[in-house]
Amino acid sequence: xNVLFAASECAPFIKTGGLGDVIGAxxxxxxxxxxxxxxxxxKFKDLPFQIKQEMTHVTSIEVxxxxxxxxxxxxxxxxxxxTYYFLDNEYYFKRHGSYGYFDDGERFAFFSRAILxxxxxxxxxxxxxxxxxxQTGLVSVLLKAHxxxxxxxxxxxxxxTIHNLLYQGVYPKTVLAELLDLSELYFNMDGLEFHGNxxxxxxxxxxxxxxxxxxxxxxxxxxxxxxxEQLDGYLRKRNGDLKGIINGIDxxxxxxxxxxxxxxxxxxxxxxxxxxxxxxxxxxLPVNDEVPVISMVTRLVDQxxxxxxxxxxxxxxGQGIQFIxxxxxxxxxxxxxxxxxxxxxxxxxxxxxxxxxxxxxIYAGSDIFLMPSQFEPCGxxxxxxxxxxxxxxxxxxxxxxxxxxxxxxxxxxGNGFSFTNYNAHDMLHTIEQAVGxxxxxxxxxxxxxENAMNExxxxxxxxxEYIDLYESLLTIKK
Numbered sequence: 117x118n119v120l121f122a123a124s125e126c127a128p129f130i131k132t133g134g135l136g137d138v139i140g141a142x143x144x145x146x147x148x149x150x151x152x153x154x155x156x157x158x159k160f161k162d163l164p165f166q167i168k169q170e171m172t173h174v175t176s177i178e179v180x181x182x183x184x185x186x187x188x189x190x191x192x193x194x195x196x197x198x199t200y201y202f203l204d205n206e207y208y209f210k211r212h213g214s215y216g217y218f219d220d221g222e223r224f225a226f227f228s229r230a231i232l233x234x235x236x237x238x239x240x241x242x243x244x245x246x247x248x249x250x251q252t253g254l255v256s257v258l259l260k261a262h263x264x265x266x267x268x269x270x271x272x273x274x275x276x277t278i279h280n281l282l283y284q285g286v287y288p289k290t291v292l293a294e295l296l297d298l299s300e301l302y303f304n305m306d307g308l309e310f311h312g313n314x315x316x317x318x319x320x321x322x323x324x325x326x327x328x329x330x331x332x333x334x335x336x337x338x339x340x341x342x343x344x345e346q347l348d349g350y351l352r353k354r355n356g357d358l359k360g361i362i363n364g365i366d367x368x369x370x371x372x373x374x375x376x377x378x379x380x381x382x383x384x385x386x387x388x389x390x391x392x393x394x395x396x397x398x399x400x401l402p403v404n405d406e407v408p409v410i411s412m413v414t415r416l417v418d419q420x421x422x423x424x425x426x427x428x429x430x431x432x433x434g435q436g437i438q439f440i441x442x443x444x445x446x447x448x449x450x451x452x453x454x455x456x457x458x459x460x461x462x463x464x465x466x467x468x469x470x471x472x473x474x475x476x477x478i479y480a481g482s483d484i485f486l487m488p489s490q491f492e493p494c495g496x497x498x499x500x501x502x503x504x505x506x507x508x509x510x511x512x513x514x515x516x517x518x519x520x521x522x523x524x525x526x527x528x529x530g531n532g533f534s535f536t537n538y539n540a541h542d543m544l545h546t547i548e549q550a551v552g553x554x555x556x557x558x559x560x561x562x563x564x565x566e567n568a569m570n571e572x573x574x575x576x577x578x579x580x581e582y583i584d585l586y587e588s589l590l591t592i593k594k
Contacts, residue, residue: 141366145575159202221287228254250285253320276320285316330494331515335360364575395481411482416445421488
């Protein structure tokens with residue numbers, strides 16, 4: 117079985133969030149189970165220089181973008197038994213950053229069409245194209261409109277995975293003819309039309325053979341108006357073709373026993389505490405085992421529940437904790453946390469940048485990892501936190517609900533803490549419970565931490581679910 121992953125990012129080459137982690141890890145897990153997986157990506161400017169040096173040139177082609185023909189170089193790199201293809205066009209991709217440009221609609225229209233134009237030049241005959249998020253949402257509709265009668269393409273099946281329904285790639289109707297060479301027949305409620313515009317994400321929902329998303333709870337939630345981002349009705353219509361499969365993490369990459377970023381690699385609770393002391397020291401916080409460290413590694417945006425934290429921050433400080441933040445985002449939030457660090461210099465460390473090494477140190481040195489999200493399709497942070505012995509404290513939504521088992525004081529079971537309502541005082545009450553347990557029940561805390569560290573959130577079981585899905589697709593006739 118030959119599966120081609122199509123995505124806009126992939127760790128360790130280019131990564132802006134959880135999508136990059138998934139595309140970096142899932143193909144390797146599928147490969148271990150005998151699936152032949154390749155990955156196709158844009159050749160962004162920010163790719164590491166060494167990676168670019170290791171690529172080999174496959175060929176150069178021309179790609180239709182509306183009425184124009186645009187150059188596309190196909191380059192290849194083999195790593196970890198996976199073949200990665202990079203599509204090169206300097207006009208579209210030789211820029212800093214991956215997204216956020218005025219012509220993103222054209223850039224990813226080109227990328228989607230280039231994926232399909234590249235298929236004759238790949239090492240293996242593609243049977244399934246697995247597309248991820250709006251940047252590749254057009255692949256399935258372009259396949260149907262422009263390639264379905266070509267013998268090389270006629271039996272190709274498509275899977276579309278929603279990593280975050282909030283980001284949809286919505287552009288004016290004019291892109292139909294100008295960029296996609298599609299007729300008005302595709303502009304309707306069952307096609308690409310979205311409130312008078314064209315939605316690239318909806319194209320993936322409408323024309324892919326199967327739709328997945330990154331947790332069972334999120335698959336249910338997005339079929340409701342609150343979480344559905346105005347697509348809940350359409351998703352209910354395709355309910356029979358929609359499946360939630362929980363994300364995993366790469367246990368080889370995220371392994372506290374061998375993590376080179378950590379000052380003290382560890383596999384025991386005692387080793388974790390050494391990392392806590394090191395973290396407190398490098399961030400100029402008082403070194404004290406008895407003070408619980410609550411941390412966040414996050415984008416500073418509304419989705420992440422930042423307003424809840426700011427609403428009760430002074431009450432949190434009154435519990436005698438230390439708070440560590442790493443992340444960037446909206447300026448108002450960055451300013452607010454920097455201001456709080458000035459007010460509480462011995463309790464708060466605000467770090468408004470992102471650094472992978474510092475993120476790993478924070479996971480390893482924290483006692484509690486806070487994720488009070490409004491919504492969370494899956495979440496990677498809570499999985500990494502548990503792997504590194506930081507107990508997640510989360511709101512029960514999406515993948516957070518599916519992966520964090522709240523502590524049960526009667527049975528001792530659980531791997532974290534949770535609250536249900538999107539309410540600052542509900543969150544604060546849960547923090548008080550966790551802090552109280554840390555301070556007054558150290559043996560139970562240690563046991564709960566070890567429970568979390570022993571959880572298996574590898575890709576093994578989830579990759580098997582994808583394989584079942586692929587196999588069912590290959591039984592579908594043309």
